[in-house]
Amino acid sequence: MTGYLLRRLAQVLPVALLVATLVFSLIHLIPGDPVALMLGDGARAADVEALRHQLGLDQPLWKQYVGFLTGLARGDLGASLHYGKPVTTLLAEHFPATLELALAGMLVALLLALPLGILAALHRDGWIDHVSRFFALLGVSVPNFWLGPVLILLFAIHWNLLPVSGRGGVLSLVLPAITLGTALAGLLTRMVRSSLAEELEKPYMVTARAKGLHRHRAVLIHAMKNGLIPVITVIGLQFGALLTGAIITETIFSWPGLGRLLIQAIRLRDYPLVQGGVLLIAVTYVLVNLLTDLLYAWLDPRIRYEKA
Amino acid sequence: MKKPELLFGAAVLLAVLLMALFAPWLAPFDPQLQNLEERLAPPSWSHLCGLDELGRDILSRLVYGTRISVMVGLSVVLLAGLVGTLLGAVAGYFGGRVDALLMRVSDVFLAFPGILLAIALVAVLGPALRNVIFALVIIGWVGYARLVRGQVLQIREAEFVASARVAGASWLRILGLHILPEVLPVLTVQASLGMAGAILSEAGLSFLGLGIQPPTSSWGAMINAGRSHLLDAPHLALFPGLAILVTVMGLNFLGDGLVNALDPHGKRQITVR
Numbered sequence: 001m002t003g004y005l006l007r008r009l010a011q012v013l014p015v016a017l018l019v020a021t022l023v024f025s026l027i028h029l030i031p032g033d034p035v036a037l038m039l040g041d042g043a044r045a046a047d048v049e050a051l052r053h054q055l056g057l058d059q060p061l062w063k064q065y066v067g068f069l070t071g072l073a074r075g076d077l078g079a080s081l082h083y084g085k086p087v088t089t090l091l092a093e094h095f096p097a098t099l100e101l102a103l104a105g106m107l108v109a110l111l112l113a114l115p116l117g118i119l120a121a122l123h124r125d126g127w128i129d130h131v132s133r134f135f136a137l138l139g140v141s142v143p144n145f146w147l148g149p150v151l152i153l154l155f156a157i158h159w160n161l162l163p164v165s166g167r168g169g170v171l172s173l174v175l176p177a178i179t180l181g182t183a184l185a186g187l188l189t190r191m192v193r194s195s196l197a198e199e200l201e202k203p204y205m206v207t208a209r210a211k212g213l214h215r216h217r218a219v220l221i222h223a224m225k226n227g228l229i230p231v232i233t234v235i236g237l238q239f240g241a242l243l244t245g246a247i248i249t250e251t252i253f254s255w256p257g258l259g260r261l262l263i264q265a266i267r268l269r270d271y272p273l274v275q276g277g278v279l280l281i282a283v284t285y286v287l288v289n290l291l292t293d294l295l296y297a298w299l300d301p302r303i304r305y306e307k308a
Numbered sequence: 309m310k311k312p313e314l315l316f317g318a319a320v321l322l323a324v325l326l327m328a329l330f331a332p333w334l335a336p337f338d339p340q341l342q343n344l345e346e347r348l349a350p351p352s353w354s355h356l357c358g359l360d361e362l363g364r365d366i367l368s369r370l371v372y373g374t375r376i377s378v379m380v381g382l383s384v385v386l387l388a389g390l391v392g393t394l395l396g397a398v399a400g401y402f403g404g405r406v407d408a409l410l411m412r413v414s415d416v417f418l419a420f421p422g423i424l425l426a427i428a429l430v431a432v433l434g435p436a437l438r439n440v441i442f443a444l445v446i447i448g449w450v451g452y453a454r455l456v457r458g459q460v461l462q463i464r465e466a467e468f469v470a471s472a473r474v475a476g477a478s479w480l481r482i483l484g485l486h487i488l489p490e491v492l493p494v495l496t497v498q499a500s501l502g503m504a505g506a507i508l509s510e511a512g513l514s515f516l517g518l519g520i521q522p523p524t525s526s527w528g529a530m531i532n533a534g535r536s537h538l539l540d541a542p543h544l545a546l547f548p549g550l551a552i553l554v555t556v557m558g559l560n561f562l563g564d565g566l567v568n569a570l571d572p573h574g575k576r577q578i579t580v581r
Contacts, residue, residue: 011415014412015412015415015416015419016419018412018416019416019419019420022416022420023420023428026425026428026429026432027428029432133564137557137560137561137564138553138557140560141504141553141556141557141560142553142556143508143511143512143515143528143531143549143552143553143556145511145512145515145528145531145532146531146545146548146549146552146553147549149531149534149535149538149545149549150545150546150549152538153538153542157538157539240419240421241422243421244421244422244423244424245423247423247424247427247516248423248512248515248516251516252535262424263427263516266427266428266431267431274428278420278421278424278428281421281424282419282420282421285419285421286419
């Protein structure tokens with residue numbers, strides 16, 4: 001297990017480096033001058049040049065790249081061109097809001113998917129199964145940039161039950177979390193259903209029932225334990241999707257998270273901020289995948305990563 | 309036929325294709341025709357989905373919007389499918405360093421937040437239809453490559469492949485004539501789900517103002533425009549959202565129905581991305 005952990009940790013570094021290089025190349029290819037955007041249309045050429053020099057943007061691209069990598073090695077992501085603050089400070093300010101939203105979205109997805117998926121598996125091909133399947137497909141098909149405004153219209157404007165937008169307290173989290181978590185709920189419902197249904201057909205379940213174990217106990221004690229293991233992998237993989245899916249949800253609900261910050265940063269050509277933000281999301285994604293794999297190995301001792 | 313989901317999915321796909329093809333005949337009005345005096349008018353018998361913020365007929369704009377969705381969906385599926393299938397097939401068949409290289413590259417693309425990559429690419433290239441398609445192909449090929457690689461890894465060990473090899477068939481012939489036809493059913497499912505994903509992503513980009521630019525009708529852009537009129541004219545966002553929902557749901561039903569029809573016992577690895 002330790003060998004596997006070290007090997008996987010060693011893989012994180014090159015992936016992060018490649019992501020950093022990719023994002024550096026992309027952001028510098030974006031047409032438009034960040035300095036001209038910062039100073040506005042009426043700025044004098046001399047002022048633009050001076051600021052460009054001050055920010056190091058007049059240096060050749062390879063020098064900027066080396067500077068970016070050396071800074072990265074020291075944990076310094078540079079300063080935001082627009083806000084003037086260190087990128088790490090800005091990310092630290094905005095990341096908790098995104099993480100909070102992603103976790104709440106995950107909670108919504110699990111609260112919907114677990115009961116629906118389990119019921120569907122227990123009543124395979126019955127009406128509950130069909131209804132659950134319909135809702136699962138509806139969940140993965142509904143665009144979150146439409147669901148969000150519809151929820152605002154109903155729950156915030158018509159019935160005045162929840163806040164329209166912004167971050168403040170648990171109530172403000174409800175609509176964004178539903179908007180973000182619905183698609184994942186659909187995906188997980190299908191996953192829970194198929195995984196559990198497969199377990200229910202295995203010989204050990206017949207043995208458990210033959211020994212007189214009540215169906216509910218057999219399902220809860222035996223089938224669920226095994227059937228939910230593949231679901232954990234999907235949850236891990238989808239967590240990254242939640243982090244990025246939050247970009248649209250944050251835009252709809254004016255949620256002060258990383259997604260909105262990044263969209264603004266791309267529009268303002270704020271190179272260091274875009275690089276830092278994307279890197280943070282990518283590394284979080286890779287680390288969550290690693291944690292998922294470790295959890296998977298811990299839950300299912302048959303998985304022998306040492307031999308892989 | 310006891311496959312209602314397949315029927316529903318195929319019917320939706322056919323309807324959307326026909327609507328895109330015959331938009332000029334099906335749309336009741338010119339989608340750009342403005343009637344500022346009646347702007348934001350609610351649905352009525354003369355305008356079934358109402359009028360938008362510039363007094364344009366929403367139903368006509370929806371009908372024309374199918375053209376963008378269909379073009380993006382089909383192009384992305386074809387191009388991403390082609391690139392992903394070629395790379396995945398070669399990696400799976402040869403294994404070794406070629407495979408390791410492809411896996412590392414796909415790791416990077418998977419670790420890179422897809423929608424962010426698309427946003428950044430469209431920002432680099434400019435918000436135009438072909439750039440949106442390019443961006444979605446860049447983020448979409450990985451799914452096909454991984455899927456095909458996995459399938460080829462399994463199939464290349466089959467006896468009929470070994471026989472072909474013994475008979476002296478070239479690798480190109482084995483891959484093209486023996487292995488890839490076996491992968492085709494799984495690819496069809498992935499294509500159907502991939503088209504749904506591409507339509508959603510295009511609409512998402514247009515919603516963020518990075519996709520198709522006005523005055524061309526795009527469902528995502530129509531929802532974005534409707535957001536500022538949620539209070540006084542909710543129909544602006546409601547109808548384009550329903551159009552996306554029904555189309556994407558139809559494609560998902562089609563994909564789901566195909567999974568069940570091709571693989572009723574769930575023995576093959578068909579992933580939903």
